[in-house]
Amino acid sequence: MQLKSTHVLMFGALCALSTGAFAQSSVTLYGIVDTGIEYVSHANAKGDSVFRMPSVTGEFPSRWGLRGNEDLGGGYSAVFTLESGFNVRDGSSGQGGRLFGRQAFVGMKSPYGTLAFGRQYTMTYLAVQGADIIGPDIYGMGSLDAYVPNARADNSITYLGSYKGFTLGAGYSFGRDAAGTGNSPGQGTCTGSVPGHATECRDWSAMLKYDSQYFGAAASYEEQRGGATAAANFFDGIAPTPLINAADKDARTQLSAYAQYAGAKIGAGWIGRRVVTQSPTVPNIRSDLFFLGASYMVTPAFLLDGEVFRIINSDHNTRATMGTLRTTYLLSKRSSVYAQAAYLANSAKARYSVSGGGGGTTPGAGMGQTGVMVGIKHMF
Numbered sequence: 001m002q003l004k005s006t007h008v009l010m011f012g013a014l015c016a017l018s019t020g021a022f023a024q025s026s027v028t029l030y031g032i033v034d035t036g037i038e039y040v041s042h043a044n045a046k047g048d049s050v051f052r053m054p055s056v057t058g059e060f061p062s063r064w065g066l067r068g069n070e071d072l073g074g075g076y077s078a079v080f081t082l083e084s085g086f087n088v089r090d091g092s093s094g095q096g097g098r099l100f101g102r103q104a105f106v107g108m109k110s111p112y113g114t115l116a117f118g119r120q121y122t123m124t125y126l127a128v129q130g131a132d133i134i135g136p137d138i139y140g141m142g143s144l145d146a147y148v149p150n151a152r153a154d155n156s157i158t159y160l161g162s163y164k165g166f167t168l169g170a171g172y173s174f175g176r177d178a179a180g181t182g183n184s185p186g187q188g189t190c191t192g193s194v195p196g197h198a199t200e201c202r203d204w205s206a207m208l209k210y211d212s213q214y215f216g217a218a219a220s221y222e223e224q225r226g227g228a229t230a231a232a233n234f235f236d237g238i239a240p241t242p243l244i245n246a247a248d249k250d251a252r253t254q255l256s257a258y259a260q261y262a263g264a265k266i267g268a269g270w271i272g273r274r275v276v277t278q279s280p281t282v283p284n285i286r287s288d289l290f291f292l293g294a295s296y297m298v299t300p301a302f303l304l305d306g307e308v309f310r311i312i313n314s315d316h317n318t319r320a321t322m323g324t325l326r327t328t329y330l331l332s333k334r335s336s337v338y339a340q341a342a343y344l345a346n347s348a349k350a351r352y353s354v355s356g357g358g359g360g361t362t363p364g365a366g367m368g369q370t371g372v373m374v375g376i377k378h379m380f
């Protein structure tokens with residue numbers, strides 16, 4: 001009888017320990033489903049217009065993911081994220097058909113910051129978030145530089161640490177496109193991790209930002225190295241620049257700031273891009289992208305925001321100005337409907353497209369474009 005009582009006590013203790021351990025772990029399923037109907041004028045060189053359901057984005061790109069955290073004690077925890085992008089109009093996977101093409105990493109969080117390993121955002125993406133009002137919208141910054149809202153790297157190690165409002169971030173990738181499916185639009189493929197070629201397809205980035213209740217500022221730098229099939233596309237209708245040498249560089253420097261008070265926010269910034277090649281027959285190219293945006297919560301359920309973008313590429317003799325105005329009505333905490341419109345004015349040789357909704361709307365040189373979209377978004 002005493003033995004049986006001891007067994008019962010031990011079993012109860014083990015159950016209590018097991019329950020406590022599980023209580024310290026969590027896995028969250030989350031996601032966004034966002035789509036609608038879009039109209040784009042001058043959607044080809046003939047000047048024809050198109051009505052369509054875009055594949056890539058509306059207000060936000062659609063995605064689903066799993067986020068996990070296990071408390072290890074002493075302020076330490078193990079973390080992971082697996083995030084998959086998909087196209088609502090046909091159910092296909094985004095990011096070149098990858099299962100977890102948006103994010104796939106595991107790491108350790110501590111009082112000194114978070115160290116993570118896998119496919120992750122670079123510091124360019126993280127640094128611009130505070131000041132870019134429109135964000136990864138179909139009529140956002142991605143219409144002029146599609147890399148910025150898709151700034152991810154395979155094979156990467158990242159560090160993020162925060163202290164009294166300041167955040168320091170850094171990332172390094174051994175090969176930014178290990179799957180060879182086109183890590184980001186216009187870059188070609190660059191698998192990296194090639195024996196004897198230590199810098200081929202490498203990517204490194206760094207960020208310093210400050211966030212407070214009323215204002216914030218950020219600075220970042222990112223440098224991508226070339227490889228046999230790498231390229232640098234400026235998305236202006238001019239053929240991409242080949243980056244076939246490991247010493248070739250595609251670098252972006254970003255400076256931005258924002259201020260917010262009583263439901264209103266204003267943000268502004270600059271992204272300078274510099275492409276430097278080792279080939280005497282391939283010229284170096286630079287571009288400068290400026291942005292200024294504002295948002296205001298008219299009512300607790302109605303948001304009005306907009307942004308103006310200006311890009312200048314003197315080496316290609318291409319320039320464009322784009323303005324976006326967006327309204328969002330919150331049906332609940334998770335569901336909303338929206339309407340937005342944008343106009344893009346191209347210089348004589350430029351062929352930037354107003355829509356970042358999956359391609360297929362490149363105008364003729366010098367043509368302006370109007371984009372209009374109504375959609376619905378659900379977050380879970």
